[in-house]
Amino acid sequence: MTAIPQTPSHPKPKTLIVIAGPTAVGKTELAIKLAQHFNTEIISADSRQFFREMSIGTAKPSVEELAQAKHHLINSHSINDNFNVGDFEKQGLEVLDQIFADHDVALLAGGSGLYIKAICEGFDELPSVKPETRERLNAEYALNGIVALQEKLKLADLQYYHEVDINNPQRIIRALEVIESTGKPFSSYRTASTKQRPFHIIKIGLNLPRELLYQRINLRVDAMMEQGLLTEVTGLLPYRHLNALNTVGYKEIFEYLDGTTDLPAAISMIKQNTRHFAKRQLTWFNKDKGLNWFQPDQVDAILSFIQQTAI
Structure with missing residues (x-):
């Protein structure tokens, strides 16, 4: 068999x-x-x-x-x-x-x-940014508070402004440093x-x-x-x-x-x-x-x- x-x-x-x-x-x-x-x-x-x-x-x-x-x-x-x-x-x-x-x-x-x-x-994948850009934004946050950063993001990228945790300074700073380094909205890098x-x-x-x-x-x-x-x-x-x-x-x-x-x-x-x-x-x-x-x-x-x- x-x-x-x-x-x-x-x-x-x-x-x-x-x-x-x-x-x-x-x-x-x-x-x-x-x-x-x-x-x-x-x-x-x-x-x-x-x-x-x-x-x-x-x-x-x-x-x-x-x-x-x-x-x-x-x-x-x-x-x-x-x-x-x-x-x-x-x-x-x-x-x-x-x-x-x-x-x-x-x-x-x-x-x-x-x-x-x-x-x-x-x-x-996000583009790399210069450390001095992040440090400057952190300094702005320390000096002016989160509201100023929120307004800056709202003007630069309204779409991401409505998606992000608007009370999280690290997320806002991350978006702004990419925007300032590339001249493109942060939302354009998010394919989901x-x-x-x-x-x-x-x-x-x-x-x-x-x-x-x-x-x-x-x-x-x-x-x-x-x-x-x-x-x-x-x-x-x-x-x-x-x-x-x-x-x-x-x-x-x-x-x-x-x-x-x-x-x-x-x-x-x-x-x-x-x-x-x-x-x-x-x-x-x-x-x-x-x-x-x-x-x-x-x-x-x-x-x-x-x-x-x-x-």
């Missing part, structure tokens, strides 16, 4: 599990639990945890947490490096290839929606085309009732102060003009060091601005219909959902 030849089975596709959500919701803790469960590694999608000089104010995973699972793109760059979302897409995909060489599953965890989008869907990735993507969104999330934010800020945030920010005072330091938790302490406010008021502003930041994060993530929402302590339900969804 002639044996029936076996059709070779297709290799199982690799799977990227995305853990997204607002600051202080518990993404790091869940990502470590999932990394241990799947015996795999984590890529950080936090736009400030790349920078070695910024640790306490960016709520990086602790030394103990970093030892529990291998993390990538944390402490990988200096605040002096010109590292943008396009660079992150390129390096993040390279790291993913390395992880997938040895693992079927990888994790991407963070609260920077644009960086998550870059890995999952691709990011439109989605790149097909050679891996399966499962997106988990984490959230909590607002009062509980805000309580966690307030407690985290208090913990940061106890851990030495004031000392960290004081050491970075000579670099305050850099875009990386135009960040909640740093700019408020700079104001205290300038003598324009007292320390309790600065701490209160960090808490308030962090709560506003969390609200903006949720606004972004709520637009992503691919996110599947859970509370951070629903680990068994999240694992069950991943197993049911995985190809």
Whole structure:
């Protein structure tokens, strides 16, 4: 009897599990639990945890947490490096290839929606700009505030003005520096085309009732102060003009060091601005219909959902 030849089975596709959500919701803790469960590694999608000089104010995973699972793109760059979302897409995909060489599953965890989008869907390539253009716009922001930048963007690119988070100075400055460097609207570089990735993507969104999330934010800020945030920010005072330091938790302490406010008021502003930041994060993530929402302590339900969804 002639044996029936076996059709070779297709290799199982690799799977990227995305853990997204607002600051202080518990993404790091869940990502470590999932990394241990799947015996795999984590890529950080936090736009400030790349920078070695910024640790306490960016709520990086602790030394103990970093030892529990291998993390990538944390402490990988200096605040002096010109590292943008396009660079992150390129390096993040390279790291993913390395992880997938040895693992079927990888994790991407963070609260920077644009960086998550870059890995999952691709990011439109933008022209390079001169550092002095960015520094000048940052100086304008520091001197005149965000309203002046908003008006400048409104005149230069009305389409993007209506699309962007108008209260996010970094997004406005990024658009203006491209406009001023090229003479073309920033919106003309945004094709909104989605790149097909050679891996399966499962997106988990984490959230909590607002009062509980805000309580966690307030407690985290208090913990940061106890851990030495004031000392960290004081050491970075000579670099305050850099875009990386135009960040909640740093700019408020700079104001205290300038003598324009007292320390309790600065701490209160960090808490308030962090709560506003969390609200903006949720606004972004709520637009992503691919996110599947859970509370951070629903680990068994999240694992069950991943197993049911995985190809």
